[in-house]
Amino acid sequence: MKIAYFDCFAGASGDMILGTLVDAGVPLEVLKQELEKLNLSGFRLQAEKVQKKHLGATSITVSVEGNQPERHLTDIQQIIQRSHLSPNVKVKSIQIFQRLAQAEAKIHQTTPEKIHFHEVGAVDAIVDIVGAVIGLEYLNIQQLFVSAFPISHGFVDCAHGKLPLPAPATVELLKGFSLIPRDVEGELVTPTGAAILSTLAQPGQPLPEIILEKVGYGAGEKDFPFPNLLRMFIGVGGAKQENYFA
Numbered sequence: 001m002k003i004a005y006f007d008c009f010a011g012a013s014g015d016m017i018l019g020t021l022v023d024a025g026v027p028l029e030v031l032k033q034e035l036e037k038l039n040l041s042g043f044r045l046q047a048e049k050v051q052k053k054h055l056g057a058t059s060i061t062v063s064v065e066g067n068q069p070e071r072h073l074t075d076i077q078q079i080i081q082r083s084h085l086s087p088n089v090k091v092k093s094i095q096i097f098q099r100l101a102q103a104e105a106k107i108h109q110t111t112p113e114k115i116h117f118h119e120v121g122a123v124d125a126i127v128d129i130v131g132a133v134i135g136l137e138y139l140n141i142q143q144l145f146v147s148a149f150p151i152s153h154g155f156v157d158c159a160h161g162k163l164p165l166p167a168p169a170t171v172e173l174l175k176g177f178s179l180i181p182r183d184v185e186g187e188l189v190t191p192t193g194a195a196i197l198s199t200l201a202q203p204g205q206p207l208p209e210i211i212l213e214k215v216g217y218g219a220g221e222k223d224f225p226f227p228n229l230l231r232m233f234i235g236v237g238g239a240k241q242e243n244y245f246a
Contacts, residue, residue, distance in 0.1 A: 012189050165187055
């Protein structure tokens with residue numbers, strides 16, 4: 001069974017997840033071709049080889065043209081359902097957005113249907129979430145695990161104003177997962193990254209036993225005292241396990 005393990009020693013975000021997938025062998029052109037099936041315009045996907053503290057990685061940038069509208073969960077569901085993506089990509093992508101909407105609804109004391117996706121609902125976040133599922137399907141990942149998540153401190157500016165870190169939605173999404181405090185100011189785990197990994201992955205402490213085949217590194221935008229990278233191990237499990245991802 002093909003297993004992937006996300007090692008979040010510096011956190012996780014949507015673009016970092018895409019970076020690890022491309023670094024591990026998902027062709028950028030495949031991502032672009034599949035994302036075109038969403039019938040969304042006004043964005044461009046770029047990949048660049050970079051270094052973080054002298055470690056090589058892939059950086060993914062989603063450039064969006066113009067202002068993007070606020071979207072409700074039903075708007076995003078319709079975009080995905082009407083696309084020509086594979087059934088598995090549709091189902092998993094919608095599950096991630098549903099989980100994200102539930103987390104936002106709980107912290108704002110409303111319902112998932114009434115949540116406005118601001119920056120999270122913009123084209124770049126849709127690309128991050130759907131692109132992550134596309135990449136995992138391309139690599140034929142059948143079971144997904146994630147390490148403990150590092151928790152930083154400080155504040156972040158968003159559509160709701162200045163919020164404490166980790167962002168309230170991130171905290172809600174990471175219930176049931178291991179957390180490790182990091183004495184660093186700045187956002188390490190974003191709501192999008194938390195939504196993707198908490199929906200698709202099982203907690204994996206320590207790394208499950210695998211025969212290692214590939215390693216991918218995805219770069220974050222910011223610079224910290226440590227390499228701002230997300231690392232993914234891909235290998236074959238030594239024993240039969242339930243196909244969790246499919």
